[in-house]
Amino acid sequence: MKKVSLKLKSSLSPVSTMVRDPNNSLKIFISLLIVTIFIILSGGCLGTDLQNGPQSDFIIACTIPPQEEFIRAITGNEEVSVLVMVPQGASPHTFEPTPSQIAALEKADLYLSLGSGIEFENRWLSRIQNQYPKLPIVNTSKNVHFLPASHDSHDAQDMTDLIHENGNTERNDPHVWVSLRNAALIINESCGAISGIRPEMKNSFEINRDVYLRKLSDLDNTILQSLKDRSSQTILVYHPAFGYLCRDYNLTQLAVEENGQEPSAQKLAEIVTRAKEEGIEYVFTEPESSTREAETLAREINGTIILISPLASDYLENMHRVAQKISGTL
Ligand SMILES: [Zn+2]
Numbered sequence: 001m002k003k004v005s006l007k008l009k010s011s012l013s014p015v016s017t018m019v020r021d022p023n024n025s026l027k028i029f030i031s032l033l034i035v036t037i038f039i040i041l042s043g044g045c046l047g048t049d050l051q052n053g054p055q056s057d058f059i060i061a062c063t064i065p066p067q068e069e070f071i072r073a074i075t076g077n078e079e080v081s082v083l084v085m086v087p088q089g090a091s092p093h094t095f096e097p098t099p100s101q102i103a104a105l106e107k108a109d110l111y112l113s114l115g116s117g118i119e120f121e122n123r124w125l126s127r128i129q130n131q132y133p134k135l136p137i138v139n140t141s142k143n144v145h146f147l148p149a150s151h152d153s154h155d156a157q158d159m160t161d162l163i164h165e166n167g168n169t170e171r172n173d174p175h176v177w178v179s180l181r182n183a184a185l186i187i188n189e190s191c192g193a194i195s196g197i198r199p200e201m202k203n204s205f206e207i208n209r210d211v212y213l214r215k216l217s218d219l220d221n222t223i224l225q226s227l228k229d230r231s232s233q234t235i236l237v238y239h240p241a242f243g244y245l246c247r248d249y250n251l252t253q254l255a256v257e258e259n260g261q262e263p264s265a266q267k268l269a270e271i272v273t274r275a276k277e278e279g280i281e282y283v284f285t286e287p288e289s290s291t292r293e294a295e296t297l298a299r300e301i302n303g304t305i306i307l308i309s310p311l312a313s314d315y316l317e318n319m320h321r322v323a324q325k326i327s328g329t330l
Contacts, residue, residue, distance in 0.1 A: 065313035073212035115139030118174035146172035179244035230330035
């Protein structure tokens with residue numbers, strides 16, 4: 001406080017000489033006192049946050065924003081710092097981490113990976129493991145039944161059978177988290193891994209997990225109901241991120257991109273024909289990617305684009321929004 005009054009005295013002296021009325025100068029003095037105290041206090045808080053870095057010494061790293069909601073749902077009131085490697089708005093297909101992000105992993109207790117063959121993890125997980133050999137990296141999709149990448153989901157069962165028969169390890173659809181049922185499996189694995197680091201908290205983590213799993217299952221039922229009486233079964237998406245969601249609700253994903261590539265003119269023409277035949281008026285596209293091509297396609301079919309993000313950090317709310325947009329357009 002001593003510092004505050006000293007500062008005020010020097011900054012006030014020119015003002016008080018200009019103001020004749022002693023009442024006025026008192027008001028000005030009090031206003032300036034309040035402003036100065038506020039500036040000093042807020043500056044102090046900011047300084048503390050910047051200096052201390054993560055508030056907790058329990059640090060869990062993961063790949064994409066929806067996983068932060070899973071981790072926080074499990075850990076509940078336990079103080080935990082979550083390092084999300086691919087930040088909100090970036091694409092896990094193309095994002096490259098900064099050196100400071102990699103350096104921050106030095107203090108991490110655990111890395112929860114998606115384990116679905118998403119490019120960020122393909123490129124970076126082994127490098128991270130080499131740099132930090134003691135960091136446990138746990139694959140949270142161990143129990144997920146993968147779909148093959150980039151195909152129309154009505155063929156899913158055939159393709160999956162084919163993979164089992166041939167032992168073929170063709171590329172999986174990496175968008176595992178875009179399914180409430182897969183999310184439940186991912187959360188189970190995550191809970192086991194987190195409990196392994198803090199075994200004394202296992203019970204409360206499992207209670208928290210079960211509360212969140214109930215929310216997932218309630219939303220799953222709500223979506224099932226909302227999609228029950230639809231007239232069409234096909235959704236046209238630019239980027240094929242919704243294969244697992246379509247599997248869950250017996251929808252067909254008609255995707256424009258294939259293996260991250262722009263479609264050929266012939267494929268595009270086929271898509272336009274099919275969309276017109278099936279009366280599709282909407283092109284779903286993501287805020288994380290360019291919408292220019294999707295807009296061109298929408299014009300071709302006399303339709304409009306609808307933005308949905310599979311990567312939003314408010315996972316449960318976002319999945320509800322995604323389902324509402326889909327059911328509203330079928
Ligand atoms: Zn994607």
